[in-house]
Amino acid sequence: MFGQFLLNLFIALLWLLLVDAPTPEITTFFSGFVVGIGILYVMHRFFGTRFYLNRVIKLINLILLFIKEILISSFSVMKQILTPKLNITPGIFTYKTNLEGEWEVTALALLLTLTPGSVVMEVSEKGDVFYIHAMDIEQSKEEVIRSIGKYEKAIMEVTRE
Known part of the structure; x- marks a missing residue:
């Protein structure tokens, strides 16, 4: 490239x-x-490789996906904060990822940590399991897992040939 x-x-x-x-x-x-x-x-x-602008376009798509997900999560967190009675159940769940390599795992962990309402607390030694803290485990878990799936697909499109 x-x-x-x-x-x-x-x-x-x-x-x-x-x-x-x-x-x-x-x-x-x-x-x-x-x-x-x-x-x-x-x-x-x-050249035996894919066209180099394809990767640039995929990187721009990843950035736009991140902006979209951060806006959606921000509104969800604002809705929770602005309700008169706080009705959340914080919790921790695990997620097994398909990503390989330090760059892919690190990128996913950073994207999830920067998204409001979820924090990656730890990554396993192999780098295949994330321990994620969600602000509201009952509602946020599905949103976070949906976001992770989108992020994984976008990261793999950028990093893999």
Whole structure:
């Protein structure tokens, strides 16, 4: 992936140098970068890896998913806080994940911890079981498990070939 990006920068630099202009301009570089994207897209199957912008798009989707989930969770927590009588049952539950590798597990743990209403308390030695504290175990558990499933899928799309 990084090699494709460097090749794209090289194509853009060549474009900048080969265009007959008295002074180099940033717009010429960007147009060369766009031409490089087209060339690399046509040739990416010869590299043996997927096109590098696919991973960038998947990363943007993960960020947008996180923003959506944080807004939904924030409204849920605000609703619980603003009710006159606090009717919650905090609790801890476990979740077995399909993610592998330190980066994937760490990313999931951080995304869950940053989402209001849930905190990852501990991760097992193997990294396959999360111990999660939910603000309201009866209501939040289903929401957290739904979020975890979405996060796992998005993280795997970003990290795996």
